[in-house]
Amino acid sequence: MQVQDTPEEWRVVATTTPFRGAKTSVRTDDVVMPDGSVARRDYQVHPGSVAVVALDERDRVLVIKQYRHPVREKLWEVPAGLLDVVGENPLHAAQRELYEEAHVKAEDWRVLVDVFPSPGGSDEAVRIFLARGLSEAEGERYEVSDEExxxxxxxxxxxxxxxxxxxxxLHNTCLVVGLLSLTAALNGDGPDALRPADAPWPARPFEA
Incomplete structure (x- = not known):
């Protein structure tokens, strides 16, 4: 038996969007179940995200601590952010987030892991990169605002x-998944065996 997720889409007989926000929205679909019944499913429509596990030459990971209002906690996280443009290259987005949040650049990039953080309630897809060969970025620091x-x-x-x-x-999804995936890679075939930074991502197709 091959253990692998497979694409599938059940028939939707009605759909509405009761809420639209600046970056995300909520959709309500009436979905035909295998027995022929129809069930209503509410979920967040999300543009997708990227995150970066940045590992330096001393095996330290670059982390940030940021207030997250929904959970009322300041969480340690890895640099991360939204895919702002449909079809945006996720590597470019990850490089942007590492620069904006940490003023750091990296020479070596690999795809660490792809995840659906909450597939029962959101269509968000996240690609987590491993970045190595870190150095300070050129130019002035990015001007941050709000929680940042x-x-x-x-x-x-x-x-x-x-x-x-x-x-x-520590509880942040990208931090937890990224760190444990990196540990597995280091104890397995090594980071160089990870997928290249431009590996296909069916959940969020992009132009290379």
């Missing part, structure tokens, strides 16, 4: 962060 104006920035040993994840002290 209060961000903290740190480089923390990978092993210490993984301990925090398993101890229930």
């Amino acid at each position: 104006a209060d961000m903290e920035l740190a480089r923390v040993p990978l092993a210490e962060l993984v301990r925090g994840v398993l101890a229930g002290e």
Whole structure:
């Protein structure tokens, strides 16, 4: 048996969009179930996101601490952001986020993992990159605002962060998934065996 997710789309007999926000919206679909009944499903429509696990030469990961109002906590996270334009190259978006949030650039990029963070309630897809060969970006720092104006920035040993994840002290999805995936890669075939940075992403197709 091949354990692999497969594309499938059940018939939708009615759809509405009861809410539209600046970046996301809520859609309501009436979906035909396998037994012929119709069930209503509400979910967030999301443009997609990218995140970056930036690993330096001392095996430290670049992390930021940011206030997240829905959960009423300041969370340690990896640099991340939305795909602002339909069809945007996710690598370019990831490079932009690393520059804007940390004023850092990287020489080596790989696809670490692709995830649907909450597939029961959102169509959001996230591509998490591994970035290595870090150095300070040229030019002036990006001017931040809102929650980002209060961000903290740190480089923390990978092993210490993984301990925090398993101890229930760190909760951000991209951080948790990214760190554990990187640990698996390091203990397996190594980062160089990861997919290239321009690997296809069926969940969010893009121009190379």
